[in-house]
Amino acid sequence: MNAVEIEAAVSELAESPCDTQEFPFAFLAAFGNKETTIARLRKGDTNKSDVPGGVLQRSHIHLAICASGQVNATLNALRASPQTTKGKVKFILATDGDTLEAEDMANGETIACEYAKFAGHFGFFLPLAGISTIKEIKDSAIDVRATGRLNKLYLELLRENPDWATDERRQDMNHFMGRLIFCFFAEDTGIFSSNGLFTKTVDRMSDAASGNTHDVIRTIFHAMNVPTKGNARAEAKIPGWTDAFPYVNGGLFGGSNDVPRFTRMARTYLLHAGQLDWHEINPDIFGSMIQAVADDEERGSLGMHYTSVPNILKVLNPLFLDDLRAQLEASGDNKAKLLNLRKRMARIRVFDPACGSGNFLVIAYKQMREIEAEINRRREEPADLKSVIPLTNFRGIELRSFPAEIARLALIIAEYQCDVLYRGQMQAVQDFLPLEAENWITCGNALRLDWLALCPPTGTGVKVVADDLFETPLDQSEIDFANEGGETYICGNPPYVGATVKPPKGASAETKERLKREAESRKADLETLFANETSSWKSLDYVSGWFMQFSKYAKATQSACAFVSTNSVMQGEQVSRLWPLILGESLRINFAYTSFKWANLAANNAGVTVVIVGLARKSPGSVALYEDLGADGIKRRDVDNINAYLIPYRDVYVDARSGVISQIKEMTNGSKPADGGHLILSPEEARDFARKDSRTASYIRPFIGTEDTIHGDFRYCLWIKDRESADAMSIPLIKSRTDEVIKMRSESSKELTKDGAATPYAFQQVRQRDNETVILVPRHSSERREYLPISYFQAGAIVADGAFGxxxxxxxxxxxLVSKLHLLWIATVCGKLETRYRYSNTLGWNTFPVPTLTEQNKTDLTECAENILLAREAHFPATIADLYDPDNMPEDLRRAHERNDEVLERVYIGRRFRNDTERLEKLFDQYTKMTAAGAKPAKKTIRAGKTAQ
Structure with a gap:
């Protein structure tokens, strides 16, 4: 269940009389618990509560119904219950049907309210549904409630008016919803003359039976597009019952006033939405959530789109807000300095070329208004002084029409709320209407539009909209806008899309076709931007286009940007392909956040792993590198330079190499069976082969991949050399397997695989001899481990193609390979899957800079490696996963690794490194020297082949 569905279920429960027998189970059902789970609790099989009237769901909640007036005492009993501790519950809850109290056991936060109003606290309990909680959602349920009500209305209107769901009319539907949102907000905030004016008028003037709701709404919309002065409304033949509605102008109610037809149910949904208290709407939360309403693909994640203010401020603070606050602090109470700061702020433009519903722009606007209010307070300005910060300085581009409309509306609401907060209700209402007609949110493709035309350095660029507040045709005239000498800050959260996107498992043909079209469109976007710059653009993530657009924009104007980006563009081969084009001679990374989770209000705390990268013109002075430490806060380091790997070192790009730069052994891929699984044996099958025919034993080898080596679940394979093939295939057990290989390979569409049908006893690609020892390197491994999970095997083990050897x-x-130095190198220069290490032999091993080792160095390191293997052996049968769990790593194994790190690091600098920064600086310095000196790649040993010799 998503947040909107949960809110609806909780509201329904709260609105009904409390059934003391059923409440615990109805409450759990509202948060998505399955019927089978509830049935077991109801039966008592899994209910371990020791409190009268209690129900305990392990790892979730302990709740109890109690007698009237005993809520607090029952909550105390739940808190003191041994079963509460033993069951590791997250929440305790008590109610007598009149009042309700609950406590978050992790942080001690509590709620207490009337039973009928507990739905307003549904956000408090969202972790019960596996949904991360955000303070703003906990504090107010109105944004999620409003989203849910409007979603029901939207779907019902489309059901009754299917033509409004077509591409031709979807914009009309989106525009209609924008008008409704404005009316709901205006009637609860004093913008309209009386509270609930719109909802009450629709209720009074429309009749569910006659179906005239759409006519009533159309008349109201028409009225708000006609001035109230003079005889304008009388001449427009607008009925007198609309006189209380003000003239809104600004294009919001201009153009067509067509309204979809309302069913009885749609009318009910509209009235329910209007009955909410829209006074508390938070435009950045609501805007983010509501954008999924009009998107068929995103509706399943309704209510999950909100990104927290602290995350947004990670972008905006170091981009420009911190500097404004620093200037405010330096100004003290000096009125002249404060005035200069206010004048500066009046000329700052914030531009989000992937603005969605505008939450970055809304937060930037709110923060600037807060700073401005403090300036006015220190200058002792009149309380009703009008803001000098125009909304037209907050510009955006959004591909989809509905979020673009909501972004414009969210900014309008934010401006009004700030005016109420800082200037007072009376002045805010007086200055709010009529709306201005400028539109500063452009609906279009940010990678195809000219950013300079939409947000020029100075002077002009605000589009005029004659009829429609939200449409922004690009061929419109422009109006002058004084911004001489102003600053432009570009920010945002571009789409998280890699170079290739696979359809989800079980996707329909329609979904696959849609994803294909979208991929082709993105490919065309990047080709337009990069084709003349690099031949490697096809491997770049989509977000690269925004960085490229900024680099072009920055050539014409003094500006800075900060984008939230998938961390993959700062790792692996993308670094050397993208960043030399972006940084060049003029730009530098002037601040950055290293990898962290950019979490939305999503199930199971889901969130993509991102970095934040700020770019600006090169200038003297230090730059800031941030690290999100989670509960421990944010760590900042001021450094001389941040390179494209987000480390404090000069700009260096590591390219994949076909041979090693150091005097170390080559690493290759494992051997590829391409056999349909017929040459692979489970341990049971291998034992069965040997038992049934002892001749098979000489052809069976351990077959080890990434998961096998980490978790110890070894498999086996048939490993047959050319000279052994005749004897091996004379064994029936083996012959039956190779016959299946022939069939599988013969039916393949790949020519290489088809050719392999001639040698069905052998792997298609053989990269090792079976008389060699093996050091196995997993392709992927958890970032939680302090060391890479490397394994050593005696001769005979066969490495699967899912690993390196x-x-x-x-x-x-x-x-x-098991050193901290090597792990750090891999973490820095190789790509990652989310935050997991993704090993690359060409990029991580072949480029690893190792000083020339003396024989004594090799002897010392040999001893270290042997001690690590002995320490592992001492804990047999513990697996690599067991041994390298950071919370349970055996002390003798940890000491063996510490000794290994000390010995190796002394080879580099004669002592232990002080920290990872010093390690990376040395590694990059060593790499730079070894590659600049013209070090030739080691001669490559050819190992790939069709058969084992």
């Missing part, structure tokens, strides 16, 4: 290497090579 260093074959026949001296054991000191393992000491390099």
């Amino acid at each position: 260093v074959f026949g290497a001296e054991i000191w090579t393992m000491a390099l």
Whole structure:
């Protein structure tokens, strides 16, 4: 269930009389618990409560119904219950049907309210549904409630008016919803002359039976587009019952006033939405959530789109807000300095070229108004002084029409709320209407539009909209806007899309076709931007286009940007392909956040792993590198330079290489079966083969991949050399397997696989000999481990193509691979899956800078590697996963690794490194010297082949 669905279920429960027998189970059902789960609790099988009238769901909640007036005492009993502790519950809750109290056991936060009003606190309990909670949602349920009501209305209107769901009329529907939102907000905030004016008028003048609701709404909309002065409304033949509605102008009610037809149910949904208290609407929360209403693909995640203010401020604060606050602090009470700051702020433009529903712009506007209010307070200005910060300085581009409309509306609401807060209700209402006609949110493709035309350095650029507040044709005239000498800050959260996107499992043909069209469109966007710059653009993530657009924009104007980006553009091969084009001679990274989770209000705390990258013109002085430490706060370091790997070092780009730059053994991919699974044996099958025919034993080898080596679930394979093939295939057990391989390979569409049907006993690609020792390197591994989960095997083990192998290497090579230095190098220069390490032999091993090792160095490292293996062996049968769990790593194994790190680091600088920054600086320095000196790639050993010799 999503947040909107949960809110609706909780509201329905709260509005009904409390059934003391059923409440605990109805409450759990409202948060998405399955019927089977509730049935077991109801039966008592899983209910371990020791409190009278209690129900305990382990790891979730302990709740109890109690006698009248005993709520607080029952909550105390729940808190003191041994079962509450034993069951590791997140919440306790008590109610007598009149009042309700609850407590979050993690932080001690509590709620207490009337039973009928507990739905207003539904956000408090969202963790019960696996949904991360955000303070703003906890504090107010209105935004989620409003989203849910409007979603029901939207779907019902489309059901009754299917033509409004077509591409031709979707914009009309979106525009209609925008008008409704304005009316709901205006009637509860004093903009309209009386509270609830719109909802009450629709209720009074429309008749569900006659179906005239659409006519009533159309008449109201028409009235608000005609001035109230003079005889304008009389001449327009507008009925007198609309006289209380003001003249809104601004294009919001201009153009067509067509309204979809309302069913009885749609009318009910409209009235329910209007009965909410829209006074408390938070435009950045509501705007983010409501954008899913009009998107068929996103509606399943309704109510999940809100991004927290602290995350947005990670972008805006270092981009420009921190500087404004610093200037405010430096100004003290000096009225001249404060005035200069206010004048500066009046000329600042904030431009989000991927603005969605406008939450970055709304937060930027609110923060600037807060600073301005403090300036006015210190200058002792009149309380009703009008703001000098115009909404037209907050510009955006959004591809989809409905979020673009909501972004414009959200800014209008934010301006009004700020005026009420800082100037007073009377002045805010007086200055609010009529609305201005400028439109500063453009609906279009940000990678195809000219940013300079939409947000020029100075002077002009605000589009005039004659009829429609939200449409922004690009061929319109422009109006002058004084911004001489102003600053432009570009920010945003561009789409999270990689170079390739696979359809989700089980996707319909329609979904696959849609994703294909979207991928082709994105490809065309990037080709337009990059085709003349690099031949490697096809491997770049989509967000690269926004960085490229800014680099072009920055050539014409003094500006800075900060984008939230998938961390993949700062890792792996994308770094050397993208960032030399962006940074060049003029730009630098002037602040950055290293990888962290950019979480929305999503189930299971889901969130994509991102970085924040700020760019500006090169200038003297330090730059800021931030690290999000979660509960421990944010760590800031001021450094001389941040390179494209987001480390404090000069600009260096590591390219994949076909050979090693150091005097170390080559690493290759494992061997690829391409056999349909017929050459692979489970442990049971391998034992069964040997038992049924002892001749098979000489052809069976351990077959080890990434998961096998980490978790110890080894498989086996048939490993047959050319000279052994005749004897091996004379064994019936083996022959039956190779026959299946012939069939599978013959039916393949790949020519190489088809050719392999001639040698069905052999792997299609063989990259090792079976008489070599093996150091196995997993392709992917958890970032939680302090060391890479490297394994060492005696001769005979076969490495699967899901892993890498260093074959026949001296054991000191393992000491390099399991070192903290190597892990840090991999984490920095190789790409990642989310935050997990993604190993690359060409990018991570071949480029790893190792000083020339003396024989004594090799002897010392050999001893270190052997000690690590002995420490592992001492804890048999513990797996690599067990041994390298950071919370449970054996002390002797940890000491062996510490010794290994000390020995290796002394090879580099004669002592231990002080920290990772010093380690990386040395590694990059060593890499730079080794590659600049013209180090030739090591001669590559050819191992790939069709058969084992």
